[in-house]
Amino acid sequence: MSHSPSASKGSVTREHILDRAYEMARRDGIEGLSLGSLAQGVGMSKSGVFAHFGSREDLQLAVLDVGRRRFSAQVFAPAMDKPRGLERLRFIVAAWFDWVRAAEGGCVLLTAVSEFDGRPGVLHEAVVSQQLEWRATLCKSIALAVDTGELRPDVDPGQFAFETYALVLGVHHDSGLFGYAQSASHAERAFNRLVDIYRSP
Amino acid sequence: MSHSPSASKGSVTREHILDRAYEMARRDGIEGLSLGSLAQGVGMSKSGVFAHFGSREDLQLAVLDVGRRRFSAQVFAPAMDKPRGLERLRFIVAAWFDWVRAAEGGCVLLTAVSEFDGRPGVLHEAVVSQQLEWRATLCKSIALAVDTGELRPDVDPGQFAFETYALVLGVHHDSGLFGYAQSASHAERAFNRLVDIYRSP
Helix, strand or coil: CCCCHHHHHHHHHHHHHHHHHHHHHHHHCCCCCCHHHHHHHHCCCHHHHHCCCCCHHHHHHHHHHHHHHHHHHHHHHHHHHCCCCHHHHHHHHHHHHHHHHHCCCCCHHHHHHHHHCCCCCHHHHHHHHHHHHHHHHHHHHHHHHHHCCCECCCCCHHHHHHHHHHHHHHHHHHHHHHCHHHHHHHHHHHHHHHHHHHECC | CCCCHHHHHHHHHHHHHHHHHHHHHHHHCCCCCCHHHHHHHHCCCHHHHHCCCCCHHHHHHHHHHHHHHHHHHHHHHHHHHCCCCHHHHHHHHHHHHHHHHHCCCCCHHHHHHHHHCCCCCHHHHHHHHHHHHHHHHHHHHHHHHHHCCCECCCCCHHHHHHHHHHHHHHHHHHHHHHCHHHHHHHHHHHHHHHHHHHECC
16 A cells, blocks of 8 residues: 555554644543543644544544554554463453553543443444453453363353452552552452462362 | 421432533533523522532542442442342442442433543542442452452462452443443353452362
């Protein structure tokens, strides 16, 4: 594919606007985004920002997708270099805890769940589809550790994934109140016990 | 104590305003509260609402306290009729899951944690103190089940409470996306396993 200079300049500008929008959404949620304050934040006119996104909803969807791509790049993609099985699963969970630590002050993806889980619409669909995708990926990583023989065949990946997700939510919830170190230590202990329970003899 | 008719009328009005404010906070968070839209919601003048709360911050603190009182009345108080030990602990956890089901569309207390955990100030202090109080109560209920001999003496109540709290967060997170029944069933299964692990032989 070849890009004309103006198309690629437009795409750089779009990424710059999205970076700023993502930072704003970390603080105020995706529902807190407005084209007006975003335009002010990037020093452009409102119509200039509008030219890159057809509507506020398109902007919100794009910000959600930035979150998905960053999460995937930081938590999932590096794990693909690890051998499938328990090592990869442990790597994913550790990288996920790191994501929570870095997201201190606001995780766009988790905030989006509280914002849109009860509000039917395009954003609700996008959030549900994103969460389903991540849960399926997590289930698959668990199932691979069964395939390698490291976890017992009677593991229920959906149950295991729910419990792992719950621990991450516990870290997210507690770390802002009582500090990351204590919360992550509780969660690691619980995750290690979960693995030990289902580890093949 | 005797109340003059006007004082008790004032207190009824205050409770009425708080009920409305609590409903608004369920949807928009405590940061979403404004004296203006609240006045409109209860059909009073802004200065009429202002007369009951010295400031927006006082209103926010009062709404947080409504949440604390309702949570305590629905989750903790009824458990006090149960014998101390595992029966009471199980009752608390079941009532807590019910609270999450009823809070579908927004739990003021959980939203308050995301709103204020990273923002120093009076509301942050109030949220931390509320969460510390509830965690201490939960730890005590766990410790009582050790005292009755039902749980083993090597239970770490802080760890057990963290894991229980994480399961509740898992239900809260998943139920809006995938339905309450499936989420609660995962959480109950995990909680029962946790109890079984630490149950005295």
